[in-house]
Amino acid sequence: MSAPPHLAHPAAHPAAQPVAPAPSRPRLQLVVVRTPGPPPVDEREPVRLLVPGRRTRRPAPPPGPRPRLDVPVAAEDAGFGPTWTRRADLPDAQAAGRRLVTLTLEAFAGRRPVAQLRPLVTPGLFAALSERRRPGWCTEGTAPLLVSSVRVSEPVDGVAEVSAVARRSGRAHAVAARLEGIDGRWRCTALQIG
Secondary structure, three states: OOOOOOOOOHHHOOOOOOOOOOOOOOOOOOOOOOOOOOOOOOOOOOOOOOOOOOOOOOOOOOOOOOOOOOOOOOHHHOOOOOOEOOHHHOOOHHHHHHHHHHHHHHHHHOOOOHHHHHHHEOHHHHHHHHHOOOOHHHHOOOOOOEEEEEEEEEEEOOEEEEEEEEEEOOEEEEEEEEEEEEOOEEEEEEEEEO
16 A cells, blocks of 8 residues: 555655754743742741730830940039939849838838838839828738748849738738839839739
């Protein structure tokens, strides 16, 4: 059997011409361009999940800024206002915290005048302590007030955070205070009694 005449041999066919190679085209190259986005997440930090409709708690703010002590004070400003004091120039923070808590609870119980707290606290806190309603467990009863434990944390130079446990009639109550080194001594700037 023979092939049809148009398929037999290309040279035999008059219309068949050699195919010229296609002109060379540049090859396509894929270039990956990174899109700008947020910085990569640090895997060491925990992931916070957001629940729709629920507000998230903000992290606690860092301690407030303290004035820089390495900057010299102008001569005309040297005599006015409080002077911040470094920790090395202050007495023992735990003893000052215990004294503050004891005197405050005794003043609230009516065993000493509130005016004796004036050198230990800032003017704004003294005004608040003078007008504030006292906790019932401080004012009622005749059982002695005992300060059983005082713990001190110093997050910043010249700042001490004091937590204490006060006991009366077999019950424990929490007391927290913030002490700052002002004018060469510890002064309470915040106080909370539970």
